[in-house]
Amino acid sequence: MYILQTDLFRxxxxxxxxxxxxxxxxxxFEADTILxxxxxxxxxxxxxxxxxxxxxxxxxxxxxxxxxxPGEVFGWSSLLERSAYSATAxxxxxxxxxxxxxxKMREILESQPESAMRFYRRLAKTLGARLLKAYEAVTSVSxxxxxxxxxxGQILSMDLPH
Numbered sequence: 001m002y003i004l005q006t007d008l009f010r011x012x013x014x015x016x017x018x019x020x021x022x023x024x025x026x027x028x029f030e031a032d033t034i035l036x037x038x039x040x041x042x043x044x045x046x047x048x049x050x051x052x053x054x055x056x057x058x059x060x061x062x063x064x065x066x067x068x069x070p071g072e073v074f075g076w077s078s079l080l081e082r083s084a085y086s087a088t089a090x091x092x093x094x095x096x097x098x099x100x101x102x103x104k105m106r107e108i109l110e111s112q113p114e115s116a117m118r119f120y121r122r123l124a125k126t127l128g129a130r131l132l133k134a135y136e137a138v139t140s141v142s143x144x145x146x147x148x149x150x151x152x153g154q155i156l157s158m159d160l161p162h
Contacts, residue, residue: 006047006071008122012115019108024100035075035089042077042085044099051095055087065130066092076123078102 009017026049029035035046038057053067055074064087067074077085079102109116 006073008073008119008126010122012119013112016108016112016115020100020105023104023108024098027097027099029091029095029097031091031093031095033091033095035091036085038086038088039084042075042082043102044075045078045102045105046073046075046089047098047100048072048074049096049098052092053095053097054090054092056090057087064134073123073126075099075102076127079105079120079123081106 009020024047029051035053036042036044048067049070051068053074054063055065055067056063065074067089074089075085109119
C-alpha cells in the first residue's frame with residue numbers, strides 16, 4: 001500500500017485508507033515537468049514516491065522546498081480548500097507520485113472526524129517543519145550578507161538582491 005509510506009496516514013481507519021487508495025492514481029513525470037504552477041487551481045494532493053520535486057515561488061526564482069523522500073507530501077492547498085496552489089512544483093528527475101483529488105480527500109476525511117483530526121494535526125506538523133526550514137534558509141542567507149570583521153570589529157553588510 002504505497003499511500004502508507006507517509007506518516008500522515010498512520011493509524012487512520014482502514015476504511016478511509018481503502019477509500020483513499022480507490023481514489024488515487026500513480027503518476028510518473030519526466031524530468032523538468034511542471035506538475036502545477038503557483039496560482040493554478042488546487043485540485044490534487046500528492047504523496048511522493050521517487051525522484052525529486054522542486055517547490056518554488058515567483059516563477060521559480062525562489063526554491064521553497066525540495067521533495068526527495070518517499071512519503072513526503074505536497075499539493076496541500078487542495079486539502080485546505082485554497083482555490084490555488086501557493087507554489088510551483090517541477091520534477092527535477094523522473095518522478096513518481098500518488099495523486100488524489102483534494103475534494104475527494106476532504107469528503108472522505110469529513111466522514112470520519114476522529115481520523116480527520118489526526119490527519120490534519122500531522123499535516124500541520126509537516127507544514128510547520130517546512131516553515132521552520134524556510135526560516136532557517138532565509139536567516140542563513142541574511143547572515144551570509146552581513147558578517148562581522150573580526151580584525152576590526154566592523155560590520156560588513158551587502159545589499160540583498162531584490
